[in-house]
Amino acid sequence: MAGLRMTMQTQLVLRAFLAKPEEEIYGLEIAAHTTLLPGTIYPILVRLERADWVTSRWEAIDPHDEQRPRRRYYKMTSRGVEHATRELARRAEKAPSAARRWEWPAGLVPAPELRPGRDGG
Numbered sequence: 083m084a085g086l087r088m089t090m091q092t093q094l095v096l097r098a099f100l101a102k103p104e105e106e107i108y109g110l111e112i113a114a115h116t117t118l119l120p121g122t123i124y125p126i127l128v129r130l131e132r133a134d135w136v137t138s139r140w141e142a143i144d145p146h147d148e149q150r151p152r153r154r155y156y157k158m159t160s161r162g163v164e165h166a167t168r169e170l171a172r173r174a175e176k177a178p179s180a181a182r183r184w185e186w187p188a189g190l191v192p193a194p195e196l197r198p199g200r201d202g203g
Contacts, residue, residue, distance in 0.1 A: 086133045136158055138155060
């Protein structure tokens with residue numbers, strides 16, 4: 083886990099994986115699930131793969147026959163599921179203290195997808 087930045091965007095990508103951790107998912111599916119742009123998602127996927135939280139494989143198709151590019155499928159490793167679940171839970175525990183620090187009304191902690199800066203820009 084050392085060196086893995088746990089940005090809000092990374093957390094959104096991890097939540098997309100954890101929705102169905104046993105299934106493979108490709109980049110544009112992650113984009114649709116998170117509303118993040120591919121240019122934000124792919125660097126995160128590279129970091130997650132280097133950390134051994136996800137694995138990837140290229141789809142075995144003929145792009146000419148399918149009339150679309152091959153997809154790169156990603157899947158969480160058991161290590162990734164374990165670390166992501168623990169890290170997201172740890173951050174969820176911190177949300178109430180963040181609410182107090184930022185003086186948000188009780189029970190009103192913005193969902194990750196509604197917080198400023200979610201698209202990395």
